[in-house]
Amino acid sequence: MTMDWSFEAKSLWAKTGEEESWLNLPRHMMDSAAVGEVLWTDWLAPGLRKRLEHNLNLQGDGVPFASWLTGVHDVGKCTPMFQGQLRQRIGLERHIHRVLDAGLPLRDTTTHDWYPHSTGSEIIIQRWLAEHLDNVSRRYTNHLAAIAGAHHGLPSGPGFDRACKAEFQQMDPVWRTVQDELMERLIEYSASYEVLPRVLRQRISRTDQMVLTGLVIMADWLASNQDYFPLSVADAESSRHRAEHALRQLALTMPLEWPDLPDSAHEVFAKRFHWPTGRTARPAQAETLRTAHELNGPGLICLEAPMGAGKTEAALAAAEVMASQTGRGGVMFAAPTMATSDALLSRVKGWADSIVTTDSGQVTSLFLGHSKQGLNEEMQQLRRAASGIQNIDEDDATKAGEVVAHQWLSGRKLGMLANIVVGTVDQVLFLALQAKHAMLRHLGLAGKVVVIDEVHAYDTYMNAYLARALEWLGAYGVPIVLLSATLPHTTKARLIAAYASGLQRANVSADEIDASGTNYPVITAADRHGVRTITTEAPPTQYHASMNLLDDDLESLAEIMHRVRDEGGALLVLCNTVGRAQEAYALAQDIVGDDSRLLHSRFIAIDRVDLERELVAELGPPSEDVVRPHRRIVVATQVIEQSLDLDFDAIITDIAPMDLVLQRLGRVHRHQRPASDRPAWAEQPQLWIRGIEDPGSDTTPPEFGYAQELIYARAILLKTWAMLRQRMVGDGMEIPQDIPQLVHAVYGDKAPIPAAWNQTLNEAQAELEAQQLDAANRAKSFMFPPPRSSPTMRGLWKDQTRDVGQNEVSEAQGFAQVRDTDPTLEVIVTQHASGGYRILPWLDESDTVLTAESNIDERQAYTLASCSLRLPHSFSYPEVFDQALDELEEHTDAGWHHSYVLKGQLQLMVDEDLRCVLAGKALRYDRTLGLIEEIADEPKEHD
DNA sequence: AACAAAAAAAAA
Ligand SMILES: [Fe+3]
Numbered sequence: 032m033t034m035d036w037s038f039e040a041k042s043l044w045a046k047t048g049e050e051e052s053w054l055n056l057p058r059h060m061m062d063s064a065a066v067g068e069v070l071w072t073d074w075l076a077p078g079l080r081k082r083l084e085h086n087l088n089l090q091g092d093g094v095p096f097a098s099w100l101t102g103v104h105d106v107g108k109c110t111p112m113f114q115g116q117l118r119q120r121i122g123l124e125r126h127i128h129r130v131l132d133a134g135l136p137l138r139d140t141t142t143h144d145w146y147p148h149s150t151g152s153e154i155i156i157q158r159w160l161a162e163h164l165d166n167v168s169r170r171y172t173n174h175l176a177a178i179a180g181a182h183h184g185l186p187s188g189p190g191f192d193r194a195c196k197a198e199f200q201q202m203d204p205v206w207r208t209v210q211d212e213l214m215e216r217l218i219e220y221s222a223s224y225e226v227l228p229r230v231l232r233q234r235i236s237r238t239d240q241m242v243l244t245g246l247v248i249m250a251d252w253l254a255s256n257q258d259y260f261p262l263s264v265a266d267a268e269s270s271r272h273r274a275e276h277a278l279r280q281l282a283l284t285m286p287l288e289w290p291d292l293p294d295s296a297h298e299v300f301a302k303r304f305h306w307p308t309g310r311t312a313r314p315a316q317a318e319t320l321r322t323a324h325e326l327n328g329p330g331l332i333c334l335e336a337p338m339g340a341g342k343t344e345a346a347l348a349a350a351e352v353m354a355s356q357t358g359r360g361g362v363m364f365a366a367p368t369m370a371t372s373d374a375l376l377s378r379v380k381g382w383a384d385s386i387v388t389t390d391s392g393q394v395t396s397l398f399l400g401h402s403k404q405g406l407n408e409e410m411q412q413l414r415r416a417a418s419g420i421q422n423i424d425e426d427d428a429t430k431a432g433e434v435v436a437h438q439w440l441s442g443r444k445l446g447m448l449a450n451i452v453v454g455t456v457d458q459v460l461f462l463a464l465q466a467k468h469a470m471l472r473h474l475g476l477a478g479k480v481v482v483i484d485e486v487h488a489y490d491t492y493m494n495a496y497l498a499r500a501l502e503w504l505g506a507y508g509v510p511i512v513l514l515s516a517t518l519p520h521t522t523k524a525r526l527i528a529a530y531a532s533g534l535q536r537a538n539v540s541a542d543e544i545d546a547s548g549t550n551y552p553v554i555t556a557a558d559r560h561g562v563r564t565i566t567t568e569a570p571p572t573q574y575h576a577s578m579n580l581l582d583d584d585l586e587s588l589a590e591i592m593h594r595v596r597d598e599g600g601a602l603l604v605l606c607n608t609v610g611r612a613q614e615a616y617a618l619a620q621d622i623v624g625d626d627s628r629l630l631h632s633r634f635i636a637i638d639r640v641d642l643e644r645e646l647v648a649e650l651g652p653p654s655e656d657v658v659r660p661h662r663r664i665v666v667a668t669q670v671i672e673q674s675l676d677l678d679f680d681a682i683i684t685d686i687a688p689m690d691l692v693l694q695r696l697g698r699v700h701r702h703q704r705p706a707s708d709r710p711a712w713a714e715q716p717q718l719w720i721r722g723i724e725d726p727g728s729d730t731t732p733p734e735f736g737y738a739q740e741l742i743y744a745r746a747i748l749l750k751t752w753a754m755l756r757q758r759m760v761g762d763g764m765e766i767p768q769d770i771p772q773l774v775h776a777v778y779g780d781k782a783p784i785p786a787a788w789n790q791t792l793n794e795a796q797a798e799l800e801a802q803q804l805d806a807a808n809r810a811k812s813f814m815f816p817p818p819r820s821s822p823t824m825r826g827l828w829k830d831q832t833r834d835v836g837q838n839e840v841s842e843a844q845g846f847a848q849v850r851d852t853d854p855t856l857e858v859i860v861t862q863h864a865s866g867g868y869r870i871l872p873w874l875d876e877s878d879t880v881l882t883a884e885s886n887i888d889e890r891q892a893y894t895l896a897s898c899s900l901r902l903p904h905s906f907s908y909p910e911v912f913d914q915a916l917d918e919l920e921e922h923t924d925a926g927w928h929h930s931y932v933l934k935g936q937l938q939l940m941v942d943e944d945l946r947c948v949l950a951g952k953a954l955r956y957d958r959t960l961g962l963i964e965e966i967a968d969e970p971k972e973h974d
Numbered sequence: 975a976a977c978a979a980a981a982a983a984a985a986a
Contacts, residue, residue, distance in 0.1 A: 255986040669978050904977045
């Protein structure tokens with residue numbers, strides 16, 4: 032379609048580039064519109080498209096509507112405020128002259144660099160629609176116009192809105208005729224005369240506004256990419272051809288099409304997870320899959336099951352069914368940490384590989400979503416493969432059946448638009464954060480099924496974000512799978528209620544949630560029609576654990592360590608603080624020497640990886656490569672609760688909340704091993720609890736100690752200890768059967784509290800509740816309100832003028848972040864060398880000296896990045912933090928700024944003894960002990 | 975000042 036734009040319209044610039052190249056405004060509008068058409072037809076997940084078609088009464092005119100909406104976003108550039116912005120720009124004056132020559136006046140004096148053309152677009156659209164369409168509500172037109180107003184990632188704010196309107200008042204009327212022309216011709220180009228009045232007959236919801244804004248931004252970023260949309264294009268060229276060609280070159284991956292699945296659950300799992308013949312799905316897996324089939328429309332499945340029950344596979348199998356039933360084009364799999372996300376990546380990719388077969392002809396994109404995804408080797412490989420494919424132009428056959436790391440669908444903001452995303456849970460929680468460009472995340476997630484792993488692991492603050500994110504996802508009709516160990520009923524109720532309220536289902540009652548009782552595994556499913564509980568055949572008893580209290584002194588600890596020295600066995604000593612761990616490790620070294628290991632988070636990343644690798648090679652799941660040592664004492668902090676698949680014969684753990692005690696206990700007798708493998712003293716799993724200052728009695732309450740209560744809430748410790756001491760006198764614990772009962776007792780009010788503890792428990796409980804209330808309130812400060820609570824899109828953001836993604840401090844309280852953390856410093860450790868610095872000697876044999884002038888190659892950059900280290904809590908106090916940050920910034924190699932991997936990192940320089948002083952604190956790094964804060968020499972007394 | 979672990983940080 033050739034458009035006959037006026038001379039005036041074609042004089043307006045929209046983009047400028049190198050060597051006098053430029054693009055006029057009508058062209059950018061048509062380019063964007065043409066991209067919008069393709070995105071609507073081919074890229075948008077079918078379920079999402081259907082939903083918009085229905086909500087906006089599009090009646091088959093989705094393409095014209097998407098075309099108009101994406102095309103109109105920059106119409107605010109047709110103003111003297113925008114066109115005049117090139118006035119001061121040397122070498123670009125000709126654009127000014129051309130506009131003036133076309134008879135469009137610019138005021139000579141003032142520059143309007145403040146002018147947000149997005150707000151200008153909003154104003155023009157509001158005006159034009161009100162003037163040209165009959166019987167449309169002012170409010171409804173504003174909702175539609177707000178989308179263009181938000182196309183830079185934040186809605187228009189009231190301040191700029193007023194300032195822009197004032198400018199429009201004084202604008203020479205000739206501008207208005209060109210604006211009208213752009214509006215009219217665009218409607219002609221997009222053929223949207225009929226659909227627009229229909230769209231304006233109903234109120235557009237916040238959710239629809241968000242995804243539509245996301246679509247506009249995506250179209251804009253594509254159409255503004257000069258690799259695909261060259262500037263200075265001839266008038267005769269068709270934008271639709273440009274868009275078609277661009278998107279073919281880009282090889283954007285389309286929504287996954289879900290093939291028909293076999294009827295038998297066993298076959299489904301065998302096919303998707305490449306199981307050997309004969310292996311069958313576990314009851315909990317088959318039930319989860321069946322539940323997914325039985326959901327009516329979008330729904331949520333919460334699977335609580337012990338580890339090793341095959342939750343990941345169950346979730347993926349269910350996600351496929353749910354995606355196919357609700358027309359979603361991909362999956363987001365979210366895990367609590369970067370390490371767990373990395374571990375999931377290849378499993379999820381294997382699953383995707385079985386869907387995207389060569390026969391299917393599909394290509395699908397995979398993105399790893401976390402801040403260190405650049406260091407992941409599997410992704411690096413996939414990216415290299417992708418850049419190879421890119422060159423085989425338009426030979427789609429070679430790509431069919433591939434899972435690719437798409438070069439455009441990557442990065443913090445666009446990565447969520449890939450078909451399959453594996454990443455940290457933060458990536459889902461950001462959905463509820465008032466961040467700039469949040470709409471892209473909404474667009475990406477609204478078209479997927481979202482799986483959230485380890486739901487039991489999140490605190491009050493994160494749960495507040497999770498609940499709000501689920502509410503929005505429910506409002507989008509996004510299917511959800513939650514995976515968890517036993518979840519406290521109040522937490523589960525809160526999350527399911529949030530999702531249900533998004534779905535607009537009536538309240539979820541406590542009874543509906545409590546129906547799951549103390550079953551394990553158990554499935555809770557919610558859709559528009561209600562909540563139900565599905566119990567499955569319980570797995571057999573894994574073992575019976577006997578339990579004892581250990582006095583918190585080194586003699587008691589040594590006694591058990593002697594047993595390991597004399598009779599062998601693998602013992603885990605789990606301490607709540609690094610200090611306690613280092614102390615216990617010193618003791619272990621005295622007793623078993625080199626048969627002891629220490630693990631905590633104060634190691635540089637690569638050393639910790641090596642330590643963990645060694646542990647897995649010795650205590651990992653049975654295989655040819657695993658050689659179990661006769662004797663081993665591993666002293667560790669909570670890092671060992673995480674993803675490591677290790678098996679110990681016995682454990683000594685500091686007191687901790689019940690769910691964590693059980694998770695720690697899960698490291699004991701974890702794998703099937705012949706009894707002869709275990710020392711006689713640990714034939715039955717042994718659990719000792721220590722770290723209690725005074726265990727108390729029926730007549731006196733216990734004391735846990737200051738540090739323990741800083742880390743864990745006293746109320747929870749009290750209830751846990753009440754439960755555990757009862758079991759100690761009784762007959763220990765049956766694993767996994769007893770788990771739900773123990774957890775629910777502690778997080779509910781069923782713990783056997785002696786009367787003499789009541790007062791202190793009540794106080795502790797009040798304190799905990801106050802803390803939780805405080806956390807929930809802090810979480811709210813940058814959180815989106817519920818999707819239906821704000822009358823405007825603007826109202827979703829508290830401040831429309833600022834990008835809060837940069838961890839800025841709010842003027843009032845709290846940070847714009849989804850985790851409740853004190854500020855921490857992460858550094859990259861390097862060693863001083865004459866004239867510069869070097870990579871730590873055990874990681875680089877070349878002795879290369881680096882200086883600010885040296886060109887750091889990619890391998891060096893990755894090695895440096897692997898020397899990252901988190902500094903201890905003593906650096907989190909504001910003054911220390913600030914001072915340390917200043918010192919680190921001052922000594923960081925300025926050349927790192929040029930490296931994609933090292934940019935923004937801080938450099939900590941240690942001397943040849945691996946010592947340094949930071950913010951007045953003496954630090955030393957040791958490969959077996961980790962980072963140690965050395966006690967400074969006693970300051971000399973002055974008299 | 976008494977503390978685990980965990981995450982995050984570029985657009986048209
Ligand atoms: Fe723009």
